[in-house]
Amino acid sequence: MSDWINELATLHASGEAFALVSVIRVRGSAPRERGARMMVTTDRVVGTIGGGGLEHQAIEQARTQLHSGEDLELSAELTPAHDQICGGAVDLLIEIFNSGPRLILFGAGHVARALTQVMQGTGVRIECVDAREDQLQHPEMPASVIRHLEHGPDFAGSARFQPARSIVCVMTHSHELDLDLLRTLLPQAPAWLGLMGSKTKWHNFRRSLLAEGFSEPQVDGIHCPLGSRKLGKLPREIAISIATDLLERIHAGE
Structure with missing residues (x-):
């Protein structure tokens, strides 16, 4: 028993x-x-x-x-x-x-940690993936967050990912890692896929992904930039903006 x-x-x-x-x-x-x-x-x-x-x-x-x-x-x-x-x-x-919406954050940096705090109490299961233990175990990260200490593309390619119920934000410390993650995530068609970055970053990523053979509908389904800079540029201000977009998406699907 x-x-x-x-x-x-x-x-x-x-x-x-x-x-x-x-x-x-x-x-x-x-x-x-x-x-x-x-x-x-x-x-x-x-x-x-x-x-x-x-x-x-x-x-x-x-x-x-x-x-x-x-x-x-x-x-x-x-x-x-x-x-x-x-x-x-x-x-x-x-x-x-565990069938409800999952918010999976690839990256445990300043904005990701602020987003986990802002999303507390919303009923969304929050998970964070990062190979950097010091960031994943940072004291700013709420205890309720499920943490995956591993390379992001490895987790994204595993059976645990479950794309159909996953709302995904790619916000790692590395442009190269972000792009690798998108290459892994796009064929799996997660419920929602967002990328943190500037319009210039998105322009370059979009061009690269299309050149690699991903279709325009696939690539243009990525939401970038995340949130709105009208609310400010501090990590918590960005997190509040992103959380607003995410909750609108979640409740629109109910």
Whole structure:
């Protein structure tokens, strides 16, 4: 039991979306008892509700619910159609966790840290990716921020990224790294992609990406510059401006 609870806590803290599939009722003979559970992500399964066709169906349904973000209760007869001959029936509850919007900041510099502070209390899950431990663990970074100490393109290319539910801001300390990130991110089509920088920087990046073969619709889907300089140029002023744009985007999609 403790291993299962630890795995649940680890998944929840990671920010990765997952489904918790629970056996909530059993009628007649069944391979697992009421209370049996398994956790399903986009690429793995932890635990079991009894195996066979029933479990396969439950895993497929759980991944469908991961896409929709909605919980579901369903019933299943344990018949040969489910590759099981127990003869009983079970009711399953599929609960979805961590399916809300994720704000992923690539870079943990002054503006990124200010943005994490401004976005506190908005209901948005905030994650920050940076290979520089001193910046990622900076005391200005709120404790609730999920931190990924690794090279940005490595994280962006991993299964943990989940582009469909990710609002992304690229704001690293390096123009070269920013461009590498855009090369990795563009094919994945995140829900929203922004780049911090000047109009001149954007002009140069746009020209480079088009020359490398990215399409105009792909490249022009990048939001740059981020925010508005009308609110000021200090990190917190820029962060407030960016946060306003992000929240408008998030709530427009509700």
